[in-house]
Amino acid sequence: MSSKSKQDAATSLGRRQWLAGSAGALATMGLGAANGQAHAQAQSAASAPALPVAPAKPPLPAYAAWKDAGAVIIHSSSTIETKRQAFGNGLITPAEQLYVRNNLPAPSASILENRDAWEISIEGVKQPRVLSLRELKTMGLETTPMVLQCSGNGRGFFPNKPSGTPWTVGAAGCVVWTGVSVRQLVESLGGTMAGMDFMTGTGGELLPEGLDPKSIMVERSVPAKAMADALLAWEMNGVPIPLAHGGPLRLIVPGYQGVNQIKYVKRLAFTAQESDAKIMAHGYRISPPGAKADPSQPSVLEMNVKSWITSPLPERAAAAGQVQIQGLAFGGQRAVKRVEVSVDAGKTWKEARLVGPDLGKYAWRQFVLAAKLPAGTHTLMSRAIDTAGNAQPEQRLENVGGYNNNSVLDHAVTVTLA
């Protein structure tokens, strides 16, 4: 089903049919306990005889048909993962390899026909304004390389199989965003109103009729201080942002998990409270095992320090002997200070060398360790440490949604060299 068709379905059909049509999107919303319900509904609807049967290996959806099919795993029409063996050493992830994770079906591609006409409402500032993208482009220019990562990246390593897409490492990429600084924009509008402790972004997805908007809309809040490095961005990797990645305009909050990077952003509000939309209040929470998600639990905000090996892999064979062990590491909010690699399943560690230029604290670093590995089976691990001394933990933090996994053990790889 094309993006356009989905859009049509969302406007013309009722609630049940829309849910079925966007089963993939809803099933992987990661709304904790709430998600189970949507998932069950979607599955039930999908198995109704009148609806098309999903193929075992879905094709690239129309709005992402330009992706490199050989470099990605297509989980669903709204969840596409970069293959671990596709990550290279080019510092920046090419758009055609970059993962996709849409919480709702993408809007109609018609919103890209006149990008400059896209409007965003800036609220909670002393001089609130509705600004067009054309106007934003006259107000400033910044370019920020940044790790973009779904908070569920690494969920696939949880043995209890949390609801949601079982990403391993490929729901992440390092991409370059260009737009206007939110801090400067806010200054030009007189600053924020008093007591506005949160920066709340609202996505411009078309919502289906018959549902409470709060139950489905994409609206997230982050601490207002995050505006310092945030962008309203119109370019990704040097070209206008594709629809699949939130074009024409996306809120970029460097160092924060992907769900906070609001696509098709139509409202940026400085607010006294966090959004009460379901995706904020009852979704993307670090819920202890057995608990239901609620606003008292930590939200999925800042990224944590993390790394993984990209070569050698079972899918990227190397011969025994001299091997260049390669991988990627990032700190989330802080730069990576060093990366250590173990070739003996964590018994001993050596410091890897960081390769290529430093693109700033929000970008990832490439690392390499030259090692002599005899023929046989080896378990390779990496461990990143940020500039504040935070190191990746051995074990994942168990949580219902399978979020924020930066476990050293989970990201280890076992390879057999001949």
Place this chain on the structure above:
Amino acid sequence: MSSKSKQDAATSLGRRQWLAGSAGALATMGLGAANGQAHAQAQSAASAPALPVAPAKPPLPAYAAWKDAGAVIIHSSSTIETKRQAFGNGLITPAEQLYVRNNLPAPSASILENRDAWEISIEGVKQPRVLSLRELKTMGLETTPMVLQCSGNGRGFFPNKPSGTPWTVGAAGCVVWTGVSVRQLVESLGGTMAGMDFMTGTGGELLPEGLDPKSIMVERSVPAKAMADALLAWEMNGVPIPLAHGGPLRLIVPGYQGVNQIKYVKRLAFTAQESDAKIMAHGYRISPPGAKADPSQPSVLEMNVKSWITSPLPERAAAAGQVQIQGLAFGGQRAVKRVEVSVDAGKTWKEARLVGPDLGKYAWRQFVLAAKLPAGTHTLMSRAIDTAGNAQPEQRLENVGGYNNNSVLDHAVTVTLA
């Protein structure tokens, strides 16, 4: 004609037919006076009734069919330019926008079927070796962002229309190369033999029968000291190098003009003399007006300091009022220290702000100057200055081949704002 078909033609047909089949490639070899002859021959052959007539606007050739047709100007099957208005602010040029300039028809795509089996002969070192790409990958890993530019970039601004492709600014991009350091490779082979003052790379293109190989082969020499930062590269922008850009293996010499970045490199030799191949001895020379190219004239080696504005442009309109004047600047061998912008055709200058992280001295920098421009026509100019104080000159250095143009005046743009 597809790349594969051309390859077949080159092996099975005679000299005259091959020249006709690769008319575009030869006509734009830029071999100075020698080029005139090839050009005339090619034109003559192309007008023979038995041969296909070239369309006025050629399509993307098969080996570059994956390029973004909307972002490029297709001069010929071997010369494809990035549109000035396609350059964005992503630091790195996406592969699908990057220019192509092949001196000979690309080899058959079959050379990519087993990339790791590609072999290169390393000569002029104490322990010469033939090494496979598989072996090179075990020997080291470096990643270098670098401006890749055809020495004829800017030729289109020469009023006397030198022979060769009339590139304006788009025969350039900033791309990321990953491979093994040539310096480290040479050290591991015992170092260079005494007196080997040049590093000579030879391309692996298939040469047509019946021609003296020296008259057609791609073989270039640079000073041996350039090995310090040189790479034998297998990745471009994080993916295996496409055929159009020299995969599976390319010699990368940061800071040097594109012709020295040998594609499909099959031999890397440290030599006492410069190559006597025609492309080195009688091509790519800075020949004074009226002179024939010869080895006594300077060769096209190091890039010089340069910049150009990318927005606003006649093709990328802006409204009168506040405008963010944007562009790209690089130093060639040295980092850019600063960029100045004039909005009054060079009468007065202001220092622009450099945008985004510094990717190293061989990469370009993005610059921006916020300016208030009233409705009307404005001539905008940029002038880059490198860390050694070298500034772009006002005027181009006249030369027969139209090389090395970094003139401020030639790169100015005149825009009318409403």
